[in-house]
Every structure is written in structure tokens, then in C-alpha cells.
Amino acid sequence: MSDTQTLIENRPPSVAHLFLERVAATPDAEAYRYPVPAASGEGPDEWKSLSWAQAAERVDAIAAGLVELGLRAEDRVALASSTRVEWILCDLAIMCAGAATTTVYPQTNAEESAYILADSGSRVLIAEDAAQLAKAREKRADLPELRHVVVLDPEGAAPAEGDPDGWVLTLADLEARGAAHLEKNPGLVKERIAAITKDQLATIIYTSGTTGRPKGVRLPQDNWSYMAKAIAATGLLGPDDVQYLWLPLAHVFGKVLTSGQIELGHVTAVDGRVDKIIENLPVVQPTYMAAVPRIFEKVYNGVAAKARAGGAAKYKIFQWAAEVSREYAKVSQDNFRRTGTASVPFGLRAKHKTADALVYSKLREAFGGRLRAAVSGSAALAPEIGYFFAGAGIHILEGYGLTESSAASFVNPGEAYRTGTVGKPLPGTEVRIADDGEILLRGPGIMEGYHGLPEKTAEVLESDGWFHTGDIGELSVDGYLRITDRKKDLIKTSGGKYIAPAEVEGQFKAVCPYVSNILVHGADRNFCTALISLDEPAILQWAKENGQEGKSYAEVCAAPATVELIDGYVRELNEGLQRWQTIKKFRLLPRDLDVEHGELTPSLKLKRPVVEREYKHLIEEMYAGSREA
Template sequence: MSDTQTLIENRPPSVANLFLERVVKTPDAEAYRYPVPAASGTGPDEWKSLTWGGTAERVFAIAAGLVDLGLRAEDRVALMSATRVEWILTDLAILCAGAATTTVYPQTNAEEAAFIVADSASKVLIAENAEQLAKARTQRAALPELDHVVLIDAAGHQADPGDPEGWILTLAELEARGAALLEREPGVVKDRVAAITADQLATLIYTSGTTGRPKGVRLPHDNWSYMAKAIAATGLIGADDVQYLWLPLAHVFGKVLTSGQIELGHVTAVDGRIDKIIENLPVVQPTYMAAVPRIFEKVYNGVAAKARAGGPAKYKIFQWAAGVSREYARTSQDSFRRTGRADVPFGLRSKHKVADALVYSKLRDAFGGRLRACISGSAALSPEIGFFFAGAGVHILEGYGLTESSAASFVNPGEAYRTGTVGKPLPGTEVRIAEDGEVMLRGPGIMQGYHGLPEKTAEVLESDGWLHTGDIGELSEDGYLRITDRKKDLIKTSGGKYVAPAEVEGLFKAVCPYVSNIVVHGADRNFCTALIALDEPAILGWAAETGLEGKSYGEVLAAPETNALVQGYVTELNQGLQRWQTVKKFRLLPRDLDVEHGDLTPSLKLKRPAVEREFKHLLDEMYTGAREA
């Protein structure tokens, strides 16, 4: 047995144990950075720090406060907040108290939030602000087991005479209660940590799903302890790294990153405001960050649009540099696969050097200048976009996992990464491909099951521990996994041909710099069509150069010039597809797809059934009277 395997198999029962070990090892080292708005109300944010020792003080106080509220082992605490340092502090405190965190996205509406809090039987809700508190107030009749609401940010909060006495307290008040308990019983939190067992519930994450009520995925303490050790064992991250963490922590992808950081002890800068990413990156100067493909698509489209706005010559340089970047990445990755060295011919190296000075270096500077790698997950990244960034020196390591597998089941192995694959399994995780192509997983990261839904659990979790992922994939001879599509999303046309819509959609995103989202449709139809949403800033920038300046977004979408522009990109897409995959017709959507309208999950995954229902009239219009094969 290898030293790595021994370390993973001899892991402690919980991340709470790992946290205590980390605090003892490096109490004075920096743990977290977080932004605080300028005192004047204008100007850039001020970034502050917490050491591991300072983090422990706050975590212990919050944990003791929860104990003082009467929480026992495995009692649930719902956490409804955007990504911020207090999310991490309160989650760690819940774990250290031996309780379990129920994660709730702050975008969740009041009715669904109440369902999650009630279904999980959460006794305490930690709400970010008055807006989140209002959801609990309006649904209080549906939450008979909710004893307390803890308010992280009390700004704008007003007392309500209808609130039960003692129902609401601020996070500061909870910490004060905890500090008082710690004075009376100094060992209360450490005793709770010592009592945690590996199979004890740590986290309930409700899958957003595309239909019906969300299901609560039960993840015990051992899942996170395993993840922490397995992430460290990949060697991708070290103690000297600086992570920029903006992903939703209510999602398993964001949550798992907190475990790896505790094991390794590096710095994490925390700010969940998506509109601040571009501003924050040069300030934080991260060495690694995780993101979903939509972020890389937006960066790519933004760079392309900026180049086009600079005039024909500048845009031509960008297009040339993008082609060089992709060729360079493909050549170097292919060389590494064959020889273990990333050799590139002299002529291509020379072109790459020129393109680097003109384009790539500016792109790396926009990411802070120190970025060693990005981790991409949650959905498929278009290989063409991946190769572009790889050749530009922004290395995107795609990974794969589910909420049901604690997120990190596969990741690309550093220098040996292969764009278009999700890499190799983490140490301790097994994989096999079923006869129908479905990816099956087994290992210490797999969930206990769905909360209160044994029948649903039995549908995906075999008695011998194998999890049905619902994804179709292929394994290379040397263990790299490529996900081709969701099993349920595969399109079978009326002619009996199968089409993987995600593959076609990814190719279009690499071809068209103006697309924001695309939905390929064709199940039981005789040809494929597409619903296309255009990126508003990018298409308005194009419109200003083509005689449509001053027009609204809606007017630009309705212009025949815009339709002709997109048709050109659809034609280009079709040239690289099999006949039955080609998009015969398309319609431009009147708005972008988003979380608020229910088109995307909070982790920005496409809800195909929801989009197809809302825009059914456009789909029907494309097939009415159609006879194309």
C-alpha cells in the first residue's frame, strides 16, 4: 500500500478534527482574506485577514453559541447566505458543534427555501440579511421546528411584533453567548469534536434538479475528511497557494474547496460577488481558482468583443492569436501524452511567442498575473475554449463529480492534463463504465443516500456501493474520463440517430463570440433546431459598428442583420458535424437564460425541460410544416 493510500485510509473522522489540527500546526499563518467596503462608502474595498488562530476563536464562539441554543449531534442548521467569510466560519462552527449544515442558495424563493428547511428539520436558520430573514417570516407557519434565526448582517433589520420572543438573534449575539459558555466550560467545543463519528451526518445539500422538488443529499463527516486528504494527495495544490473563492458555497463544488484548504493550510480570499471578479483578481493575485465553464465563456467572448471593437486589424490579430493558441495547446498536450514532454516545433513556438506578447500576456494579467491553474467543473467546458486558454497560459484543469459524490471524483493531473477530459479519479475513488455507457462511481466520497427518500436512493445507489451518475462517458486506456452527455439529455431523432446536445452546444460557443446560451432540441423530431440567447454587451458592441447603434437589445435581436450574423456561425458549426447533428433552424431568444427565470440552476446548469416549456412556441414554429431530414 502506498504512503498516499495509507494517509487517506487512516484519515480522521471529520474535517472538524482536521481544522483543530490545522490550528495547532499554523495558528499564526493567514487563513482567509475578505473584503470590507471602504469607510467612506466610495472607493475600493479594504481586504482584511484572519489567521488560523483568529478563525478558531470565532468558530469556537459560534459553535459554543449553537450548543447553548440546545443543538445536539446531527441536528440541522440551515445556512442561507451568499459566499462570504461568515459562511465558512458558521459552517465550520456547525461541524465543530457536531451538528449538520443544510445549505440553501440565497437566490432560492421563499416557498422552496421553506421546503428545504422543513424537509431537513432544521432547528436553526443562519440567514445572511434582512432579505433572507423575510423568507423565513413569510413561511413561518410551515416551519414549526425552526427555533431560531441567526442574522449575519443586521443592517436594515427591523423588529416584527409577530416574531416569537428570542426567535431572532444576530451572529454577534450568538458569538457572545458562545464566549460566555466557553468561559464556564472551556472544553465544550473540543469535546463535541472528539465525539464525532465518521458516519455522522455533516451536510445536507439539496440538488436543485430540473423537475420536481429538490432532494436532500446526505453527506457524512467522513466524505469531507476523505475529500480533504484526496485533494491534497493529487499534489495540485500546496501550502503556499492563494485561492480565490467566489463559487456558491451552498453548492458542493464550492463546499469541497473549503475541505482541501483546511488540510493544506493555504490562504483563501473569499468574495461571492460575481460582479467583483474582474476587479478582485488583480488585487488578490490568486495562484489558483475554481470556476464553472460559463465564466470562461464570458471571458473569452469579452476578449473577442474587445478585440473587434478595436477595429478590423486588431480583431484579425486576435483571431490569428486564438488559432495559434489552440494549435500550440493541442500540439504540446499531444506531445506530452506520447513522450512525457511538451515539445512544440520551432515555427509554432515562434508564432506563439509573438502572440503571447500581443494577446496572451494581457489575458494572464487580467487573472492577476500569478494564476498557475484554474479548476473547472459543474458542467462541460467547450474543448475549443479550453484549448484557447491552455495555449494562452491559463491552464484549465477540468474535473468531475456530483453532489452525490461530494463533488471531486475526477480531476486532471497538473502538467499532464488533457483538455476535453475530466482527468483521472482521485485516490480511493473507483470508476467503471456500464454497458449502456453510464459512468459508475464507488468510494469514500459517495453519499449515504437521499434524505427521507429510500426509494429514490435505491434508484441510483447499488447495495455494493456503486453510484449511477446519470452521465455517459468514455475511459481512455490510461484512465482519463471523457463525459459525452447526460444520459437523460441524449436526443434520439425520429430517424433513430442519437445526438449529444451538450457537445453541439459546446462547439457553437467556441465558434460564435456573441452567444450566451444555446439549447439544442430534436428529441423525436426529424431534425435538430436551436434556441440561442445572445450576450447583451457583446451583441450591442457589434451593433454599434454595423449601423444599428442606438438600438435596444430587443431591436437588435429583431434586426435581419443579427439573424444573418448568427446564421453564418450556425453554418460554420454545421460544417464540422454529422448530417443528423446539424442545426437546421434556430430562433433567437428575447432574453438571456438565467437563474431568476428558472432556466438555470444556481450552479448555472441548463434546465432543458424548463427552457423548452417556456419557449415551446418557438420550437413548434420551427417544425410546423417542416419536412427536412
């Protein structure tokens, strides 16, 4: 048996066990960093740290507090909060108490939050602040099993008239109760951990479905223990790494990162405020971070916009450097694949050195200067954007997984990564491609099933453990996976041609520096069209330079000059497409797509049915007068 197999197969039943081992091994090492706003409310945040021993002290107190509230094994505790260090401590405490976490995005409205709490049977809600408490209070009559709400930020979240006794308490209250409970029974938490079995429920994560109610994905304790060991076995990270964690912890991608960190023992800097990412990176100086493609697209658009604002000469230098970067990445990756060394010809190396001094070095500094690798997941990254960053020395390792597979099923292997693929399966995960191209997965990361939905579970999970992902893909001879599209998202034109819209959309994002979101439409039509929303800062900057200063975003998008600008990029896109893939018509949307309007999932994936329904009039307008209209 190989060392990797031994590492994975000899795993403990839960992450709670791994947490005990980590605290015992490195009690004084730094575990978490978190920001504390300046007392004056002005100036930079102060970053504070928790050692593993300090984290364990808080985790034990919260876990004991939950036990004191009457929580039993597998009882559900819902967490409705943005990404912050308390989220991680509470999630660990829930697991150490033998209970199970239900995650709720803080943006979720009161009705859907109540549905998740009721469907999961959550007995306790850990709410970030008064706003999250208000949602639960509004729907309390529909939540008979919800016994307590624990509030992280107590300001404005006091018990109100009509609340049952003890229904609202603060995290500080819970920790105090837990500490008192531990004085009488010091071994309480260790006893709870010792009783955890690998098949015991650890987490229910609700998928943000594009239609109907979200489904609760049941992930047992063993899923997370396996993920922790498998991430360590990839060799991508080590104990000396510094991870910057901003992803939503309610999402499976964010959650899996906390498991891997416990196994490896490296530092994690936690701050979920997306508007603080650019400010935080030079302070945290991470060696590793994970993100979704939209973040890299925004950085790319921002760099391009800044270069353009610097005048024609600067923008020309940027465009030249971007082309050099892509060529350098493609050549070096191709050579590495063939020979095992990422060599490039002397002439290209010389151009790259010049471009590095002018452009790439500044880009790396913006990421903190120490970033060794960034993992991208949740949706496809346009290869041309991936190659741009790769050539600039910011190595984006695409990965792949679903909520149903505990997030991480594939990841690109370090130096041998290949842009445009999602890499190889994690150790212990099996993959096969079905006759229709669908990717099937099997292994210890696969869910137990959908909560309370046996028929839905049977639709995707075979009796022998193979899970149907709903994604279409191709495996290379040496095991690299390329995702081509969602099975249900493939477009078949009225002419019988199949089109993968995500592929066309990704190519447009690499061509057009102003795009924010694009949806390609063409199912059962005789040509393809697109709905396009623009990146607000980038297009307003362009508008300012082109005689449209002072106009609103909607006014700029409606202006003929803007339509003409984007039409140029659509024509450029079409030059590289097959005839049946080309975009014949498009419409610019009056506002960007967002999570609040339900057009994007919280992990920023496009909800096609929602967007197509909302902008049906624009789609029909584009096909008016054509043969099938």
C-alpha cells in the first residue's frame, strides 16, 4: 500500500478527531488570523491571531454550551453568517458536540431561510446579527423545532417581547454557559468526540437550485475526514502556507478549505468581506487562496481598465504583455507535458522578462507578493484568462467538485497543472465518463443522499456508489479532466447542432475586458444570441473617456456608442467560432446580474432559467422576424 493510500485509508471518523490531534501536535502555532476594525472606525483594520490551543478553548466552550442547551448527536444547528473566524469556531464546536451544521447564506431571504431551518429540523440557529435574528423571529411560528438563536454580534439583537424565555442569547452567553458546564465535567467534549462514528451526519448544505426549492445534501463525518486527508495527500499545501479565506463558508467550496487546514496545520486568514480583498491581500501576503472565476475576471478587467486609463501607450504595452504572458504559459505548459521541464525559447524568455518588469511584477504585488498558487472552482475559468495569469506568475489551479461530492473531486497538480482542465481526481476518488459524456464519480467524498428526498437521491446516486454529476466532460489519456458543459445546459439548435454555451461565454470573457456576465441562448432556434451585462467600473471609466461622463450605468449601456463597442468584441469572438456557434445578435442589459435578484447563485454561477425568464422580451425581440419566430 502506498503512503498516500495509507494516509487516506487510516483516517479517523471525523474532523473533530483531526482537530484534537492538531491541537495536541501544535498547540502554540498560529491557527487563524482575523481583522478587528479600528476603534475609531477609521484607518486600517488590526489583524489578531488565535493559536490552535486558543481556538480549542473557544471551540470546547461553544460545544459544551450547545450540549448544555440539550443538543444530541446529529441534531442540527444552522449557521447564518458571513465568512468570519467565529463561523469556523462554531462549525467546529457543532461537530465536536456530535451535532450537524446546516448552512444558510446570509443573503437568503426570510422565507427561504425558514424553509431551510424547517426542512433540516434545526434546533439552534447561530445568527450573525440583528438582521439574521429578525428573519427567524418573523417566521418563528413556522419553526416549532427552533429552540434557541445564538447571536454573534449582539448590537440591536436583544430578546424582544413575545420571544420565549432563553430563545435569544449571545455567543458570549453560550461560551460562558459552556465554560461553567466544563468545570463540572471537564471531559465532556472529548467524550462527545469519542462517540462520533464515520457515518454520523456532519453537515447539510442546501444547493441553490435554479428551479424549485433547494435540496439539502447530507454529508456524513467521514466525507470531511476524507477530504482533509486527500487534500494533504495532493502535496499542494504544507504547514508553512498562509491561506487567505474569503469564500462563503455556507458554500461547500469554502467549507472544505477549513478541513484541509486542520489536517495540515497552516495559518488561515479569515475575512469574508469581498470589498476588502484588494486591501487585505498585501497585508495578509498569502501563499495560497481559493476563489471563483468571477474574481479573476474582475482583476483582469480592472488591470486592463487601469492600463487603458493611463493612455494609449500604456494600454498598448498591457496588450502586448498580455499576449506574451499567454504565449509563455502555453509554451511552458506544453513543454512540461512533453518533457517534464517548463522551458521556453530564448526570444520568448527575453520578451517575458521585459513584460514582467513592466506589468506582471505589479500584478503579483497586488496579490501580496507571495502567492504560490490560487485554486479556482465552482464554475469554468476562461482558458485565455487562465493563461494570462499563469504567464504572469500567478498559477491558477482549476479544480472541480459539487456539493454532492464535498467540493473537491479534482484539482490540478502543482507544477504539472494544465490550464483549461480541472486536473486529476483526488486520491481515493474514482471517475468514469458515461456513453453520453456525463461525468460519474465514486469515492469517500460522495454524499449520503438528499435530505428527506429518497426519489431525488435515486435519480443521481446508483446502488453501487456511482454519482451522476450532470456535467459533460472528457478525460485525457493521462487522467486530466476537461469540463465541456452542464448536461442540461447543452444547446441544440433547430439545425441539429449541439453548442456548449459556457465555452462560448468563456471565450467572450477573454476577448472583452468590459463584460461582467454573458448568457448565450439558442436552444431550438436557428441561430445564437446573447444577453450581456457589463462590468460597471470598467464601462463607466470608458464612458468618461468617450464623452458620456455623468451618465448612469443603464444610460451608458443603452448608448449607441457602447453597443458599437461591444459589437466589435462580439465580431472578434465570432472569428474564432464555428459558424453555428456564432452570436448573430445581442442585447446589453440595463443592470448587472446579481445574487440579490436571484440571477446568480451565492457562488456567482449563472442561473440560466431565471435570466432567460426575466429577459424573455429581449430574447424574443432578437428572434422577431426570423424563420422560427
